[in-house]
Amino acid sequence: MNLLILTTGLFMLSALQARLPTMWWLGGMRLELLPALVAYGALTLRRSGALLLALCAGFMQDSLSAAPFGMTALIYGIVAIVMTGLRETFDRELPWVQIGAGALTATATSAAACVVLGFSAGAVFKILLIAAMSGLITPVIFLAVDYARILGRAS
Amino acid sequence: MKRQNWVIIGLLVLGWIIFLGQSRPGGTVSTKLRMIFVQLSTPFVKLGDLIPVVRSRRDLARQNGALRGENDALRQQVRSLAEAGRRNLELEHLLNLKERVPLKTIGARVIGRDSSNWWKSIQIDRGSEDGIRVNMPVVNADGLVGKTISVAKGEARALLLTDPNCKASALLQDSREPGVVSGPEDAFSRESHLLMTFVDRNARIKAGEAVITSGLGGIFPKGIHIGSVTRVRLNPQTGMYQDVEVKPAVDFHKLEEVLVIVE
Numbered sequence: 001m002n003l004l005i006l007t008t009g010l011f012m013l014s015a016l017q018a019r020l021p022t023m024w025w026l027g028g029m030r031l032e033l034l035p036a037l038v039a040y041g042a043l044t045l046r047r048s049g050a051l052l053l054a055l056c057a058g059f060m061q062d063s064l065s066a067a068p069f070g071m072t073a074l075i076y077g078i079v080a081i082v083m084t085g086l087r088e089t090f091d092r093e094l095p096w097v098q099i100g101a102g103a104l105t106a107t108a109t110s111a112a113a114c115v116v117l118g119f120s121a122g123a124v125f126k127i128l129l130i131a132a133m134s135g136l137i138t139p140v141i142f143l144a145v146d147y148a149r150i151l152g153r154a155s
Numbered sequence: 156m157k158r159q160n161w162v163i164i165g166l167l168v169l170g171w172i173i174f175l176g177q178s179r180p181g182g183t184v185s186t187k188l189r190m191i192f193v194q195l196s197t198p199f200v201k202l203g204d205l206i207p208v209v210r211s212r213r214d215l216a217r218q219n220g221a222l223r224g225e226n227d228a229l230r231q232q233v234r235s236l237a238e239a240g241r242r243n244l245e246l247e248h249l250l251n252l253k254e255r256v257p258l259k260t261i262g263a264r265v266i267g268r269d270s271s272n273w274w275k276s277i278q279i280d281r282g283s284e285d286g287i288r289v290n291m292p293v294v295n296a297d298g299l300v301g302k303t304i305s306v307a308k309g310e311a312r313a314l315l316l317t318d319p320n321c322k323a324s325a326l327l328q329d330s331r332e333p334g335v336v337s338g339p340e341d342a343f344s345r346e347s348h349l350l351m352t353f354v355d356r357n358a359r360i361k362a363g364e365a366v367i368t369s370g371l372g373g374i375f376p377k378g379i380h381i382g383s384v385t386r387v388r389l390n391p392q393t394g395m396y397q398d399v400e401v402k403p404a405v406d407f408h409k410l411e412e413v414l415v416i417v418e
Contacts, residue, residue: 015199018267018278024408028347030272051163063192064200064267066274066304066314069185074171078164085160113273117319118340130272 005148006041006053013037013141014060026129032106034061035134036141038076039101042083043092054080068116075112079105095139102138103131193307200267200278258376259418260294261285265410266310275318275338276301277410282309290374292416298380298404299323299368300413311415316381317347317407324371325351325381327399332358333369336381336401347407349382351399352390358397360387366401376416380404 013033022028034057041053058073065072083101090097110127117123267278281287283306293300293313301315314321317338325336334354351366364384370377386400 011196011199014196014270015202015267018196018200018270022268022408028408030268030270032270032272034270047163059188059192060196061270063189063196064270064278066269066276066312066318066320067271069189070171072271074167077167081160081163081167109271110273113271117273120340126272 002149002152005145005152006037009037009145009148010034010053010057010060014057014064017061018064027126029126029129029133031137032109032130032134033137033141034058034076035105035109036102036138037145038080039083039098039105039138040142040145042080042105043087043090043098043101047081047084050080050084051077067113071112071116072109075109076105079108092142098139098142099135102141103135106134107131189305190307193305193310197266197278197307197310201280258416260414260416261287263287263311263413263415265413274320275315275407276304277313277315277413279311279313279413279415280309281415282307282311284308286417287311287415288417292375292379293413294379294416295405295410295413297406298382299375300405300407300410302374303415313413313415315407316349316403316405323375323381324369325366326369326377327351327354327358327360327384328365328367330358330360330364332360333371334399336366347403348385349401349403351384351401352396354397354399356389356395356397360384360397360399362386366399 013036017030017033020031022030038054038057041050041057044050045053054076055073058076059070061067061072062069083104092098107127107130110130114123114127261281263279263281265277266280269276277300279293287303287306289303289306291303293302299316301313301318301321303311304314305312315338316323316336319338319340322335322337325334326332327334332354334351336349336351339348339350354360362384366381366384368375368377368379368381382401382403382405384399385402388398388400390396390398
């Protein structure tokens with residue numbers, strides 16, 4: 001059931017990320033939802049499961065983007081390994097831990113994109129903005145996936 | 156962090172380097188893997204069409220009024236252009252010019268945007284079985300949109316002209332000065348604009364002058380509208396060329412239907 005919920009979540013979030021309208025008042029910025037799911041996997045699943053989810057999320061994001069294929073998968077994979085190694089230090093139920101995990105994942109992928117495209121003052125501002133937006137949406141994703149898993153166990 | 160974690164990260168990076176090493180164009184591991192993920196995700200992306208677009212009646216009435224006005228103006232323009240077209244044909248006959256072959260296009264619907272904030276592309280619902288190939292120009296009624304960069308069965312991805320990696324050889328319509336148009340390098344800008352570089356430093360360019368494709372480069376045919384000049388300045392780094400800021404003719408935030416030029 002967990003596999004089904006996470007797979008459905010992965011497909012739905014990646015499709016939503018590609019279909020949600022951009023925020024024109026923020027320079028056409030897009031809300032990134034997949035970093036939140038990667039953070040969820042890293043703070044909840046076993047290392048192998050978290051790594052698999054991170055790689056699938058990365059490949060999914062790259063397949064719906066003009067980014068070099070595999071770049072996001074690598075970054076999500078590294079973040080998942082680092083986070084699963086550090087998670088005993090933190091309490092995953094705390095909202096600020098979830099926000100931090102989501103923001104860290106988004107920052108890592110943005111920094112990798114900047115390595116390819118080049119850094120600038122505007123890029124740093126954009127990284128911070130993406131991290132803030134992804135961080136804030138992370139507790140919502142945690143709540144939704146946890147709730148879906150509880151419902152799945154009950155049925 | 157434990158030593159074991161570093162070993163896994165090392166293996167992951169090594170695997171990625173080998174994976175990238177294989178990614179030559181055409182039939183490679185990464186291309187095939189990408190196709191699998193695209194085929195898996197496309198049905199979910201298309202599900203987005205089922206979400207109804209909620210708009211207030213007042214907005215629709217206002218939009219309707221604006222469109223009626225625009226329609227009247229366009230009718231007038233079509234009448235005058237038909238006359239100009241007839242005259243152009245007569246002149247072409249007089250000059251014995253070779254008749255220009257009309258472009259063959261395929262209409263496509265935009266089904267998705269780039270899921271990343273760092274690249275600018277769109278996903279369209281036509282693919283390889285419709286005759287779409289990589290590096291085909293994508294346009295709409297307003298002008299140049301971009302070019303196709305990857306094609307699969309039933310879908311293709313087009314890189315928008317606002318992306319710095321999409322470059323089009325261009326021409327200033329009145330002054331006939333050539334240059335290269337691409338998306339701006341700055342990662343964050345609220346206004347969508349393009350940059351025309353390598354324009355002769357002595358060229359006299361007026362604000363509002365139209366920018367069109369020059370036909371050089373082998374991808375974009377000549378004469379497609381790109382936008383209009385908003386600002387001109389000397390390149391701050393070299394001082395050898397002028398940088399021309401171009402307001403795109405296409406509203407890249409509101410792309411719904413596009414045409415792919417297949418011939």
